[in-house]
Amino acid sequence: MTDLLRPARPVVMGVLNVTPDSFSDGGRYADLDAAVAHGVRLHRDGADLIDVGGESTRPGAVRIDAATEAARVLPVVRALAAAGVPMSIDTTRATVAAAALAAGAAVVNDVSGGLADPQMAEVVAEAGCPWILMHWRGHSDRMQDLAHYCDVVGEVRAELAARIDAALTAGVAADRLVVDPGLGFAKRAEHNWQLTIRLPELLDLGCPLLFAASRKSYLGQLLADPAGQPRPVGQRAAATTATSLLAVAAGAWGVRVHDVRDTVDALAVWQASGRPRIVPDTDDPPGSRR
Ligand code: PMM
Numbered sequence: 001m002t003d004l005l006r007p008a009r010p011v012v013m014g015v016l017n018v019t020p021d022s023f024s025d026g027g028r029y030a031d032l033d034a035a036v037a038h039g040v041r042l043h044r045d046g047a048d049l050i051d052v053g054g055e056s057t058r059p060g061a062v063r064i065d066a067a068t069e070a071a072r073v074l075p076v077v078r079a080l081a082a083a084g085v086p087m088s089i090d091t092t093r094a095t096v097a098a099a100a101l102a103a104g105a106a107v108v109n110d111v112s113g114g115l116a117d118p119q120m121a122e123v124v125a126e127a128g129c130p131w132i133l134m135h136w137r138g139h140s141d142r143m144q145d146l147a148h149y150c151d152v153v154g155e156v157r158a159e160l161a162a163r164i165d166a167a168l169t170a171g172v173a174a175d176r177l178v179v180d181p182g183l184g185f186a187k188r189a190e191h192n193w194q195l196t197i198r199l200p201e202l203l204d205l206g207c208p209l210l211f212a213a214s215r216k217s218y219l220g221q222l223l224a225d226p227a228g229q230p231r232p233v234g235q236r237a238a239a240t241t242a243t244s245l246l247a248v249a250a251g252a253w254g255v256r257v258h259d260v261r262d263t264v265d266a267l268a269v270w271q272a273s274g275r276p277r278i279v280p281d282t283d284d285p286p287g288s289r290r
Contacts, residue, residue: 004048004107005130005175005208009271011254012263013088013109014039014047015214018072021056025258030072036079043085046264051109051256052076052100053090057185061140070096077103088132094119101127109256111185112136113163114170121170131172132210133163135182146186153198156181160205178253180210189218196243199250208253213243215258241266249278 004011018035020027029035039050054072055064073089073096080087081104088107089100094117097108106129113133114120124131135156137146149155160179167177181187181195181202192213195202203209213219219239220230231239237259244255245266257263270276 005178005253007048007253010248010252010267011048011210012046012260012267013049013051013210013212013254013256014042014045014260015053015256015258016042016050016076017053017056017090018076019054019056021058021061032075032079035076036083039076039080039085039087040083042260043080045260047260048254049086049088049107050080051088051090052080052105053109054096055091057111057140059140059144059184063139063141066093066095069093070099074099074103077105080104092116092120094123098123098127101129106130107132110134111182113160113182114166115163121167121172124167124176125171125173128173128176130176130178131167132178132180133160133167133207134180134210134212135160135163135185137186143186144188147188147191149191152187152191152194153201156195157202157205160202164205164207174207177207178210179205179207180212183211183213184216184218189221192216192218196246199247199252203251209247209251210254210256211244211247211252212256213247214240214256219243237262245270246278249276251277 016039017025018029020030029038042050052073054069077087077100087105088109089097089105090109091097092110092112108124108129109132110120111134113136115136164177183192215233215236219236223231223239241262244263
């Protein structure tokens with residue numbers, strides 16, 4: 001999987017939630033055939049990885065047990081593996097990750113950055129697979145109470161650095177790690193925008209960075225109607241593509257999106273135009289904020 005972490009072009013992860021209650025696609029792919037067909041479609045649209053998740057992480061979501069989560073994701077992972085579709089498993093549980101890796105997933109996408117389950121590092125170290133460490137402060141039922149920062153970028157950066165150190169201490173190889181600022185997870189809209197604007201400060205942690213803004217509520221707020229009603233979830237694709245492109249142009253390794261085709265098309269335009277970079281608006285020399 002070395003190529004995946006050093007790709008010739010930005011990586012696109014397509015979201016496949018096999019949950020009844022995810023904020024954007026909850027309930028649509030709870031049926032096995034529908035889930036597999038959607039995963040195959042996203043792969044054909046150009047997704048490098050299909051991110052299969054069985055537990056909703058929308059704000060306020062109540063946890064399900066590990067057996068329920070495994071029963072949702074494993075048949076889908078098996079079927080997509082048989083169809084030759086590369087996958088990540090979106091889970092915070094070591095048992096689910098291990099079973100999904102055995103069933104054909106290639107990457108662990110852990111929204112808790114290894115905090116929710118102390119066994120996760122061991123599973124990843126043994127598998128030798130890439131591990132996406134997202135910035136996280138607590139489970140979804142209470143995460144919005146944890147959205148308090150003096151300097152959101154500095155604090156997210158420091159907390160991600162601690163997760164990188166913990167992973168290395170547990171024996172995970174440095175070249176297996178990907179970081180993610182965790183947009184919307186214990187973050188309000190202003191926090192998400194700060195993390196977007198100051199992405200280079202997270203990039204100089206030295207790991208590939210995944211940016212996952214797709215259809216999130218801060219984009220709905222940005223596009224609210226004159227009465228203040230947020231733009232509905234299904235009508236946030238253009239804003240998602242724009243923010244994904246900004247992140248890639250700033251140096252992100254990859255993006256996690258629902259609307260794969262739009263994203264792949266936008267990245268093709270960016271590549272054809274010479275991959276223009278966004279220069280951060282700062283006088284600090286690279287690495288000086290470590
Ligand atoms: N967001 C969601 C789920 N999984 N994984 C990573 N690495 N980063 C994220 O921001 C992230 C994630 C929640 O969104 P969804 O309901 O659309 O899957």
